[in-house]
Amino acid sequence: MREATTISELRAALRRRGVWGARAERLLQEWTEHVRDDAARRVEHGAETTAAEEAAWQALGSADVLAVSASRELARASWLGRHPWLGGLALPVLGWIVAIIAMVGIPLTIAFFLGWADAPDPAKFFPAFQCWAQMINWLPWLFAMAWLAWIAARMPGGWKLYWITAVVLTLCAPAVKLNVQPPSHVPHSGVIFLSFYDGIPFLISSAIQNALLHMPYIGPWFQDWVDAWLNAHQPLTLAPQTPQTVALIQTAILGLGAIVFYLKAAGRRKAISAAVVAGWLLVCWAMWGPRGLVL
Amino acid sequence: MKTKEHLLDGVPELLILRLLAHDEMYGYQLVSEIHRRSQGAFEFGEGCIYPVLHRLVKQRMLLEREQEVGGRTRRYYRLAAAGQKRLAELESTWQQVSATIVACGREVRHA
DSSP states (O other): OHHHHHHHHHHHHHHHTTOOTHHHHHHHHHHHHHHHHHHHHHHHTTOOHHHHHHHHHHHHOOHHHHHHHHHHHHHHHSHHHHOHHIIIIIHHHHHHHHHHHHHHHHHHHHHHHHTTTTOSOGGGGHHHHHHHHHHHHHHHHHHHHHHHHHHHTTSTTHHHHHHHHHHHHHHHOOOEEEEEEOOOSSTTOOEEEEEEOOOHHHHHHHHHHHHHHHSTTHHHHHHHHHHHHHHHSSOOOSSOSOHHHHHHHHHHHHHHHHHHHHHHHHOHHHHHHHHHHHHHHHHHHHHHTTTOEEO | OBTTSGGGTTHHHHHHHHHHTTOOEEHHHHHHHHHHHHTTOOBOOGGGHHHHHHHHHHTTSEEEEEEEETTEEEEEEEEOHHHHHHHHHHHHHHHHHHHHHHHHHHHHHHO
16 A cells, blocks of 8 residues: 555656656656565564565655656756756757748748749639648647647646646737738739737737627617727727737737746746747747738 | 765766676665665665666666566666766766865865
């Protein structure tokens, strides 16, 4: 009983420290064998069996100490673990650069080889680019959810934490989005550009507008007011009109959230990497977002 | 001496490599030998030795083999060529550090 309980405690502690699967099972097996050997020796020296097992488990070390040791040695065994700056800072930035280049570069390369820009009827290539944009736009979200699931499986909060974080991230994160504006039947009329999802401002504005429009008494009055306003001004949206402002605010929220999260989770080094990634997002948006690439 | 002190960070690795330089051993035997030879000078959770062993195997400094003993599986470890090289490096570093500390102590006493 003591063995089963302690092994499951050790397994949980290892999982929390990021050691799981075959590595964890192998450690657990060796620790168990060690304790059995130690208990047998203690019994040979005259100890009572239960007391000997208890003493052997205590001599092995506490679950937390063992898990910390396992996690540290695991990190030391890998190249990235021995160079945490590269793993925490350089590689994420490099990954973002490659991802951004790939998002725009691949369709541009395809366009170049297909001769889309100079084709007499570029519109016929549009569906292919639209499919590409859809795929690219879903990938970051899918990766983010998979990454969250990977973390959630080991955290004490488990899947509750996963659902809460997934919803918050989905609502708040200004993910980069690849847009393809359809070309007309004239060369150089299609545009590929990056933008941010509207996220919370869009959802809030939609929710407020829909709620107001469907309320009894207030709904018709609001509709009249909207119509009057539309006649006098621009089309009504409660989201800010300038996408640059939205992008800046959302990037700032993302950066702040990332810094707080990483500070709590893994220390200053990862916080810096999160800030750099957020900054890089902003730079990418500033470079490509407003202008787009004319094909 | 508590092995969690930074000064003793590399000591378990050095002890393991040194003990395995002469004999093939399994985990419990290794821990018992450390206790016996150090006369209990190092206090650490006995289980902490195993992650170090696994790392050294992964870094190809140790070789391992499994053997059935009394219906149980024992994993024996022995030093590989890379481990011998690493042991020589660690011993050299340790001797330098030790000699420097002794020399510093001597200077202070003479001053």
